[in-house]
Amino acid sequence: MSRMYFDHAATTPMAPEVIDAVTQVMKEVFGNPSSIHQFGRQAHEYLENARQTIASSLQVKPHEIIFNSGGTEGDNTAIIETALARQNFGKHLITTAIEHPAVLNTMKYLETLGFEVTYLPVDQKGNLAVADFQKALREDTILVSIMYVNNETGNILPIPEIGAILKHHPAYFHADAVQAYGLLEINPHEIGIDLLSVSAHKFNGPKGVGFLFKTDAIQLPPFLHGGEQEEKRRAGTENLAGIVGMSQAVSLLKATDKNSKRAEFQQFQTVLLKQLEAAGIPFEINGDVEQATHHVLNLRFPGVRNDLLLMKLDLQGIAISTGSACTAGTVDPSHVLEAMYGKGNPTIKESVRISFGSDNTLAEVEELAAKLIAILTKK
CATH class of the missing domain: 3.90.1150.10 (Aspartate Aminotransferase, domain 1)
Structure with a gap:
């Protein structure tokens, strides 16, 4: 059968080319990217080459790419750290009723901490009305988190339109682009996205690895605390084989x-x-x-x-x-x-x-x- x-x-x-890239790194590049000896420097070079490849795909700076474990970590980092860091400016958050559980459950957690969340409705075709978003936006809104493409219907949400509105508002804009990145051309700076979550296994890359785009225009504390990896923005030794595999998958796009x-x-x-x-x-x-x-x-x-x-x-x-x-x-x-x-x-x-x-x-x-x-x- x-x-x-x-x-x-x-x-x-995983694409065959991705498997080859992962296998090669696992066999030949075992150094810790944070080590200063030649084994570490070799690993660090692979890491930064991957960062450059991924940054180029979004037309952003390499520094704006933070490697992590995938979409769930990216969503949690963007949402929780924004909320906690900016709560003195307001405690109102906006999302939609059709987000991935990595966003919805994170929002529910923040509600237990005293934050107010507006869950925007969709129509019977699964579309979000920009007018509903505009009505929900308030002076004390500090974060908007809306997925780029819905994972159950494939609908593309009006991200550019929302980004245009938020260019005139101090709220940070986060987009879960897990279902969008492998199928749509995305330029976060042009659209007005401050934070963007991506997971490699959705576009023929390895599982357990992804990245968070964070524009240099905003400042957030780290979500994980420990070592000084990722320029002190995400502690923990990088999953080099996974990151190189993700970079290879990006190169195929x-x-x-x-x-x-x-x-x-x-x-x-x-x-x-x-x-x-x-x-x-x-x-x-x-x-x-x-x-x-x-x-x-x-x-x-x-x-x-x-x-x-x-x-x-x-x-x-x-x-x-x-x-x-x-x-x-x-x-x-x-x-x-x-x-x-x-x-x-x-x-x-x-x-x-x-x-x-x-x-x-x-x-x-x-x-x-x-x-x-x-x-x-x-x-």
């Missing part, structure tokens, strides 16, 4: 490739949906295909339990999901779909997430469609 993977929003397989990937994913969606339509399968799309990266397709099949559908596909070697990987395996419903449709809506338990990656082929998509049709038409 062949195996097919359609859960790239959860994680992606080119603007033209990002555009072609999104076009290919859109083709995958079109083929899959046309086959379902031709077979007379009733379905609904959760999200806005006109405002999306197309790597995520969230579908509702009325009357079909999503956990059973996932299980039947898994038995045939096909991997999809019912939502965020950080909540998968639990009985909790999708908070994203709840925000879109309201709690208790049947859509929530009848929807699945299909997410494409660079290793998928059109033939695989056609086979996925055939397997879906066979399962959904079986009496």
Whole structure:
């Protein structure tokens, strides 16, 4: 039985070039980047070359890249340290109801410390209204944290528009770009983003490594305390093999490739949906295909339990999901779909997430469609 993977929003397989880069560093570059002898200097050179590569991809200064363990650490660092450092200027924070748990649970934690959080709503297509953001923005707002691309619908949120508004407001602007970085060209300085979280395993890099962009225009204390790594901004010996692997994954990302990937994913969606339509399968799309990266397709099949559908596909070697990987395996419903449709809506338990990656082929998509049709038409 062949195996097919359609859960790239959860994680992606490492590219062969990334595996080679990681392996080479693990074999040959074992020095501590903070050591001053030749082994340390060699490791430090690899570290700074990786920092330069990643900074260039965002058109920012190398100094503005802080290596860490991934998106969750980046989100926690940006949000908690901003809140604690700026609470004398206000205690109001703004986010959305559809953020990743790394943001939402961090906001809930800050509420226990006396901060006030506004959770912006979205419409039934999962879109955020800029007007709602403008209404929520106050003089005592010290931080706005909004994801660039939603991990369950693939919707692109109005980050440039919000950044333009915040250029005239003292609040810091943080964007969780975990789902966006590998598919969209992002220039934080141009958009007005102060802090940006990225995780390598979402774009064919290693797990357990990522980075936080922090503009030099703002000052924040370190989240982790200890040694003087990352210019005293993030203590702990750097995961050099992971960082070099992430840098290699970044090197594989080119603007033209990002555009072609999104076009290919859109083709995958079109083929899959046309086959379902031709077979007379009733379905609904959760999200806005006109405002999306197309790597995520969230579908509702009325009357079909999503956990059973996932299980039947898994038995045939096909991997999809019912939502965020950080909540998968639990009985909790999708908070994203709840925000879109309201709690208790049947859509929530009848929807699945299909997410494409660079290793998928059109033939695989056609086979996925055939397997879906066979399962959904079986009496």
